[in-house]
Amino acid sequence: MQHTISVIVENDFGVLSRVATLFSGRGFNIDSLSVAPTNEEGLSRMTIVTRGDDQILEQINKQLNKLIDVLKVLDFSDGSAIERELALIKVAAEDDARAEVLRVVDIFRAKIIDVTPKSYTIEATGNPLKIDGILELLRPLGLKEVVRTGAVAIGRGAKGWNG
């Protein structure tokens, strides 16, 4: 089963490789990973989408917590978070296909951000499942390039991660 985990880390030298080494060394999967600084000085937040049964998930959580640079691990596998992903999609668009692309873009509330006579480049955001959806519809038209950020997640409700 897929799980989304947020990891609050010290923005220190090598912290990304420590996390990556942990996943590869222990045979855990990473489906996607995104990292960027937070609103608090010196802290970054990683969002990791991973897979595994409960026991593996528990180990991933504990092993992440064990890293000296990791301040907090938030496990969002219970649906307690809102997830978003951004994708940039370059799709072939000539003749009739141009209109079809625009229809799909409209349905998914995406945006065209670059146009050539032969292609559209689309910016789409939403739940990762929504991104999967738009890609599925565009694929028959000829996907030229797809760039996904991987999911980011934030807990529901009024509280921040540290209260």
Add this chain to the structure above:
Amino acid sequence: MKMNGARMMLECLKKEGIDTIFGYPGGTVINLYDALFDCKEIHHILPRHEQAGTHAADGYARATGKVGVVIATSGPGATNTVTGIATAYMDSIPMVIITGQVPTPLIGNDAFQEVDIIGITRPCTKHSFLIRDVKDIAVTMKKAFYIARSGRPGPVLVDFPKDVQMAQGEFHYPETVEIRAYKPNLSGHPRQVEKAVAMILDSRRPVMYVGGGAVLSDAAEPLTTLARKLSLPVTTTLMGLGSFPESDELSLGMLGMHGAYCANMAMSHSDLIIAVGARFDDRVTGKLSTFAPHAKIIHIDVDPTSIKKNVRVDLPIVGDVKDVLLKMIKQADKHKEKLTEFVAALTPWLADISAWKDKHPIGYKQSSTVIKPQFVIQKLRELSDEDAIISTDVGQHQMWTAQFFQFNKPRTLLTSGGLGTMGYGLPAAMGAQAAFPKRQIISICGDGGVQMNIQEMATLVQNRLPVKIVILNNNFLGMVRQWQELFFDKRYSSTCMELPINYIKLADAYGAKGFLATKPGDVESVIKQGFSEKGPVIMEFMIAREEKVLPMVPAGASLNEMVLNA
């Protein structure tokens, strides 16, 4: 006070109470060594190989409980420490490794003797630091020592570029250190302790299963008190040997692949396993699906990742083993009456255990013509000092030592349990001897492993470290040979050493003494001669070549399926 970075590093070591270090000079630590030249408070020992220096720091740490410190230069010096670091990491040994690094402007340029040692050691260190500024030295070292020795201990590597060693700065050592993301939980939760004691009092076939954590947290005393108070049988892992006296009636000896029959049977029939600073390693559990089928499990460990990693656990207690055991003793004392009932109800269980002990005790067949290795180990126990420290390499001799030496005190066995590092024993003994110049330090080796760090004979002689080296020589890589005999149709692929080495001449070449025993009648006199020498000694015993370590749980089999005679 103003000084350069190299001098600051030594001041940090002094502030941490470090008086003995191991290290090997080179281009990027030459400034550090220049500062060391004037430093009277720190005794520096020069090994003949950085790997051995690292094992020596590890042996020092295991024997004393203090943090071991080793210095190596950048590049090959640093990479040579890797096996030593991984060895310490697997057994949770507190160590600080200081590696020289090329000057910061050159990092990443493939400079001479540059290697990304932080990258290389990331999976086998508890943490690591690169010091980029002379201002950061003191706080970094404070953190490094704190991380190395607290919680579940482990090796911490500090990469120390040459330009930072040369830079001038003001030295001020912090009194305390605060790492907001690192707060190990040492105190066992009182509710969990209550539940644990209740579970024990409800059990009828309890076993304490004790690992290296009990040694690391210096918990031998409360462990012994609790076990005796509740009449709990105790089995230990290889790493746990010495935490509970094997001479005690309640001791089952070591469990696992080459453990005692009674220990493995007790685990298999138990209704409650109290795991104390142990991690359910595959060499201990055998086949996981049939491991301890009737038992509930209480697991006490300072590291939450150890809990539920391999086996299901009914009651986890995260905390320092010593703290938890002390709390359990107090809790047990609250139930005085129930306690007496409980101990009385254990009678049938203790009788079962006693019957298993009698049925298949750890033993061997004595010979009048060839030396049996087990006999050598028994004689060593008989003739050595009560507080002697034993180190081993890895293989048959290691298991014979574990089975036959009888360890009664903590920190008297130095052995690479997790990583299983050949070449560990001799340098580890060297480290222990540096810590305790007056104690008897015995390095028990096979003829395979001893050759992996034999160059340290020079360090022993030069530094007057009178380690007694015992070589059990079967001219085989014995443990692999044993597996080839049992599971590969006696196809001895590359396990015969073929070329016999004259270890007596070798000892002589290094300026040490060597003694040889070729028949059982020689054993006692060689040991006595060796022990009576003031300096380092090699005692070589030509042992029965195809003697096997038994009993044995074959890899992948259940604990109660022991091969007793093969």
